[in-house]
Amino acid sequence: MVLPVTFVFCLVSVASGELTRAWMFLAKSFLSGAALAVLIVSTPQAKLMQGAEQLGTPRILIQVIQFLLQYLSVLQEKARNIRQAAACRGGLRLDAAAGAVAVLFGSTHRRAEGVHQAMLARGFEGHFVPMQARKATWKDAVALLALAASLLAGRYQWGI
Amino acid sequence: MGHLIEVRGLRFQYPGGSPALRGVDFHLDAGETVILLGANGSGKTTFLLHLAGLLEGEGEIRICGYSMVKETIKEIRKRVGVVFQDADNQLFMPTVLEDVCYGPMNMGLTEEQAKAEAMKVLKQVGLEDLADRPPYQLSAGEKRRAGIAGVLVMKPEILLLDEPTTSLDPPGQRELTTLLNELPIAKVIATHDTLFGRRVGSRAVFFEKGAIRSEGEIGDLIQTFQWDQGTP
Numbered sequence: 294m295v296l297p298v299t300f301v302f303c304l305v306s307v308a309s310g311e312l313t314r315a316w317m318f319l320a321k322s323f324l325s326g327a328a329l330a331v332l333i334v335s336t337p338q339a340k341l342m343q344g345a346e347q348l349g350t351p352r353i354l355i356q357v358i359q360f361l362l363q364y365l366s367v368l369q370e371k372a373r374n375i376r377q378a379a380a381c382r383g384g385l386r387l388d389a390a391a392g393a394v395a396v397l398f399g400s401t402h403r404r405a406e407g408v409h410q411a412m413l414a415r416g417f418e419g420h421f422v423p424m425q426a427r428k429a430t431w432k433d434a435v436a437l438l439a440l441a442a443s444l445l446a447g448r449y450q451w452g453i
Numbered sequence: 454m455g456h457l458i459e460v461r462g463l464r465f466q467y468p469g470g471s472p473a474l475r476g477v478d479f480h481l482d483a484g485e486t487v488i489l490l491g492a493n494g495s496g497k498t499t500f501l502l503h504l505a506g507l508l509e510g511e512g513e514i515r516i517c518g519y520s521m522v523k524e525t526i527k528e529i530r531k532r533v534g535v536v537f538q539d540a541d542n543q544l545f546m547p548t549v550l551e552d553v554c555y556g557p558m559n560m561g562l563t564e565e566q567a568k569a570e571a572m573k574v575l576k577q578v579g580l581e582d583l584a585d586r587p588p589y590q591l592s593a594g595e596k597r598r599a600g601i602a603g604v605l606v607m608k609p610e611i612l613l614l615d616e617p618t619t620s621l622d623p624p625g626q627r628e629l630t631t632l633l634n635e636l637p638i639a640k641v642i643a644t645h646d647t648l649f650g651r652r653v654g655s656r657a658v659f660f661e662k663g664a665i666r667s668e669g670e671i672g673d674l675i676q677t678f679q680w681d682q683g684t685p
Contacts, residue, residue: 337547339551366589404541404542407542411537414533414534414535415555416527416530416531418527
């Protein structure tokens with residue numbers, strides 16, 4: 294999501310003759326994006342949310358993200374079912390796609406209600422129970438050092 | 454001593470719909486397993502949702518001595534476990550273990566305590582080896598057992614099951630029957646599966662158009678309402 298914006302700024306910088314600034318934009322965005330990708334693929338969702346909570350992210354935002362992640366998989370599953378059903382009957386036509394999207398959201402809403410009822414039945418009272426604080430391990434220290442080293446290298450080697 | 458569940462004159466209507474429950478009277482005693490029979494839309498699921506405090510209708514519901522009001526919902530939900538018809542709705546955490554831990558952590562157990570309890574129950578239902586699996590990778594039978602584990606771990610006094618044999622193959626149905634018969638707690642089970650009902654039920658009630666039409670021994674009700682598939 295960030296990279297297209299970066300490319301626009303890069304192009305503007307190149308157009309105005311500031312090649313170093315364009316390069317800096319690109320490198321910083323790439324490093325940030327890479328760090329984020331590594332974090333997401335290497336950390337379980339629950340731990341990510343726990344970390345965000347420890348860093349002071351508002352609880353309501355955490356809840357919204359948790360619900361979103363929860364229902365995203367539901368949405369994907371329903372979309373796959375619709376796609377498969379359509380494929381069995383000759384594929385999904387463009388004019389039928391709008392109707393399929395409406396059905397998709399309708400059935401997802403119904404499913405979401407089911408999940409919510411199941412949560413209520415098991416003691417959900419409007420907030421997710423925070424998990425215990427996670428202790429830093431040597432792996433965290435290595436990751437932190439690697440990030441710091443790459444930033445320092447960027448700064449002194451290429452002046453980023 | 455009173456009944457474990459007592460329901461008097463329960464009425465309910467979904468917004469914009471026709472009445473779903475029209476004055477239901479019901480009771481359940483400790484150790485009993487009552488089977489709810491009846492056509493689709495006859496009110497069985499709506500009734501179960503009321504017993505779990507998930508819908509609010511008119512009438513009186515008393516569960517384990519608590520009258521069903523807003524202030525007692527929390528206590529009632531600690532005592533009543535619900536296994537929903539669609540196992541996928543019930544399993545909403547990233548792994549089986551985390552899902553089973555969900556209820557105990559809501560009840561105030563620490564992560565370690567919840568995990569220890571969850572592993573005990575997963576062993577009881579035969580899923581201890583699948584604890585770290587995402588729920589979507591489980592078979593229908595495993596999902597059903599995982600759902601039951603998520604409820605049993607909260608040590609309920611009453612278990613409510615809505616169509617528990619749906620999408621289970623015969624071995625899965627057999628395993629579920631054995632598991633339920635080994636549980637000494639009271640159960641209310643809505644099902645169309647009369648064979649399963651006969652194997653686990655001690656009494657049955659027959660729902661029709663939102664009311665209990667008849668109750669008694671399950672075999673008698675099946676015969677009275679011709680509620681089996683018949684012989685080919």
